[in-house]
Amino acid sequence: MDSVITIPALGDNLIYLYRYNQGDCLAIDPGECRSVSNILKEQNLSLKMILVTHHHWDHTGGVAELKKTTGCKVVGGDKRRIRDVDQVFEDxxxxxxxxxxxxxxxxxxxxxxxxxxxxxxxxxxxxxxxxxxxxxxxxxxxxxxxxxxxxxxxxxxxxxxxxxxxxxxxxxxxxxxxxxxxxxxxxxxxxxxxxxxxxxxxxxxxxxxxxxxxxxxxxxxxxxxxxxxxxxxxxxxxxxxxxxxxxxxxxx
Ligand SMILES: [Fe+2]
Structure with missing residues (x-):
């Protein structure tokens, strides 16, 4: 089973889920919520954390809704421009x-x-x-x-x-x-x-x-x-x- 699930979204964006510990996963740059939620349901995955690479809307559009519906933590490099980030990690x-x-x-x-x-x-x-x-x-x-x-x-x-x-x-x-x-x-x-x-x-x-x-x-x-x-x-x-x-x- 591949640990990375690729979700095409918004035309040419690529959202990723990374599966670990059997049923847990990370989401990387969820630019939208629905396609990610559907896969979480279909594959019975529990979203633990979202990793955001940068603040552009097509990488963050689904963050708020996914955070609200799953209670996951959000990590990014910028708390000022990505409102929902809980923790900034440094280089x-x-x-x-x-x-x-x-x-x-x-x-x-x-x-x-x-x-x-x-x-x-x-x-x-x-x-x-x-x-x-x-x-x-x-x-x-x-x-x-x-x-x-x-x-x-x-x-x-x-x-x-x-x-x-x-x-x-x-x-x-x-x-x-x-x-x-x-x-x-x-x-x-x-x-x-x-x-x-x-x-x-x-x-x-x-x-x-x-x-x-x-x-x-x-x-x-x-x-x-x-x-x-x-x-x-x-x-x-x-x-x-x-x-x-x-x-x-x-x-x-
Ligand atoms: Fe960008």
């Missing part, structure tokens, strides 16, 4: 979840208080799991609403340093568009072409792995000589290349 702090630990990683850039959640490998889960909200997407990254390119690139770099087999679950499914953009830059990246083929066959975009992201996500590859050469930025700093990639993607 590096861990949240105990059924014998395992979820580590909070501060990842400013998309918003100034964005965080990601990393379930650390344990007896319950051999591979680590990373919920990235709108910081890292499969094949892409979030827009820079409240941070500059340097800040966002540093956040992405921290995520990219996680182990190869870390499972990546992101907040939106923009995967095909992201890979098409990547191929407009790195036209010869065979790993990207293979991923596009795999996805068209399986129809499944999440989870990705950190190894896949490091090889196919052009934003994480801003320091790669091939990417710098493709942009004619051989002498530029990595974050400057990242800034140019983000600028081009904004109008892709």
């Amino acid at each position: 590096g702090e861990t949240i105990p979840v059924g014998g395992a630990d979820v580590r909070v990683i501060a990842t400013p850039g998309h918003t100034s208080t964005s965080v990601c959640y990393n379930l650390v490998p344990s007896a319950a889960s051999a591979s680590g799991i990373l919920w990235t909200g709108d910081t890292l997407f499969v094949g892409g990254c979030g827009r820079l609403f409240e941070g500059n390119a340097r800040t966002m690139f540093e956040s992405l770099r921290r995520l990219a340093s996680l182990p190869d087999d870390t499972l990546v679950y992101c907040g939106h499914d923009y995967t095909v568009e992201n890979y098409e953009f990547a191929l407009s830059i790195e036209t010869d990246n065979q790993s990207v072409r293979q991923r596009l083929k795999d996805i068209s066959e399986s129809g499944q975009t999440v989870p990705s792995t950190m190894l896949q992201e490091r090889t196919t996500n052009v934003f994480l590859r801003a320091g790669a000589p091939e990417v710098k050469a493709a942009l004619g930025m051989e002498q530029a700093k990595d974050f400057e290349v990242f800034a140019e990639l983000r600028r081009r993607k904004d109008s892709f």
Whole structure:
């Protein structure tokens, strides 16, 4: 039985439930209530906690109602802009979840208080799991609403340093568009072409792995000589290349 349930919502959002201790679960970024409530009922799950990556409505729209109906606790990186948050965890702090630990990683850039959640490998889960909200997407990254390119690139770099087999679950499914953009830059990246083929066959975009992201996500590859050469930025700093990639993607 998969420990992570993916719930597509609001067009291209992805809400997640993480099952543990038989019938308990966490919800990550419930942008709406109803689809989550339905699955809790269908699968007889008890929602213990909601983890919120950032304050945008499409990641928080279901929080108040779910908190009211289940009595769960709400955790986030921002109490000021996410009203229902009970507890703010700082960068590096861990949240105990059924014998395992979820580590909070501060990842400013998309918003100034964005965080990601990393379930650390344990007896319950051999591979680590990373919920990235709108910081890292499969094949892409979030827009820079409240941070500059340097800040966002540093956040992405921290995520990219996680182990190869870390499972990546992101907040939106923009995967095909992201890979098409990547191929407009790195036209010869065979790993990207293979991923596009795999996805068209399986129809499944999440989870990705950190190894896949490091090889196919052009934003994480801003320091790669091939990417710098493709942009004619051989002498530029990595974050400057990242800034140019983000600028081009904004109008892709
Ligand atoms: Fe967002």
